[in-house]
Amino acid sequence: MSAGDWNIEADYQAFCANCHGASGAGDGQAALAMGPPPANFSDPRFWIGEGVDQGAFDVIKRGGAAAGLSAAMPAWGDRYDDARINIWVRYLRQRFAPGQTITSGENNDEAVN
Numbered sequence: 410m411s412a413g414d415w416n417i418e419a420d421y422q423a424f425c426a427n428c429h430g431a432s433g434a435g436d437g438q439a440a441l442a443m444g445p446p447p448a449n450f451s452d453p454r455f456w457i458g459e460g461v462d463q464g465a466f467d468v469i470k471r472g473g474a475a476a477g478l479s480a481a482m483p484a485w486g487d488r489y490d491d492a493r494i495n496i497w498v499r500y501l502r503q504r505f506a507p508g509q510t511i512t513s514g515e516n517n518d519e520a521v522n
């Protein structure tokens with residue numbers, strides 16, 4: 410699969426929306442049975458602070474349990490390489506909390522588009 414073939418939006422709807430919700434609010438069908446619920450990506454506050462991107466990267470790669478979060482969050486490291494996981498983080502940030510003000514984090518001032 411080359412980068413150009415990857416439809417991340419389709420993957421989101423296929424693999425993530427069931428829990429994280431079509432609009433990223435953590436309100437997918439499967440989330441109803443979960444405690445704690447998935448993160449709310451559409452709340453700009455979720456994305457503020459140092460290490461948020463790294464944290465999201467680790468959770469996507471190794472799953473929730475490895476990060477001390479809910480084990481309901483699967484690990485995706487077998488499906489996506491590191492470059493793609495980085496793209497996931499940018500995608501989630503950009504798609505669900507566009508136009509947010511980034512208030513801290515040295516590496517967060519890069520343009521995400």
Ligand code: HEC
Pocket residue numbers: 420421424425426427428429439443445446447448464465466468469473477478479480481482483485497
């Ligand atoms: C079976 C349900 C489920 C699926 C499918 C799922 N997630 Fe999650 N996800 C969760 C839960 C539950 C949490 C963590 C909640 C907690 O403990 O804070 C989580 C956490 C996360 C976090 C970290 C949020 C934080 O608090 O740092 C990211 C990023 C994330 N998921 C991305 C994805 C992506 C991308 C996909 C699809 C490729 C996906 N998830 C698929 C349930 C799911």
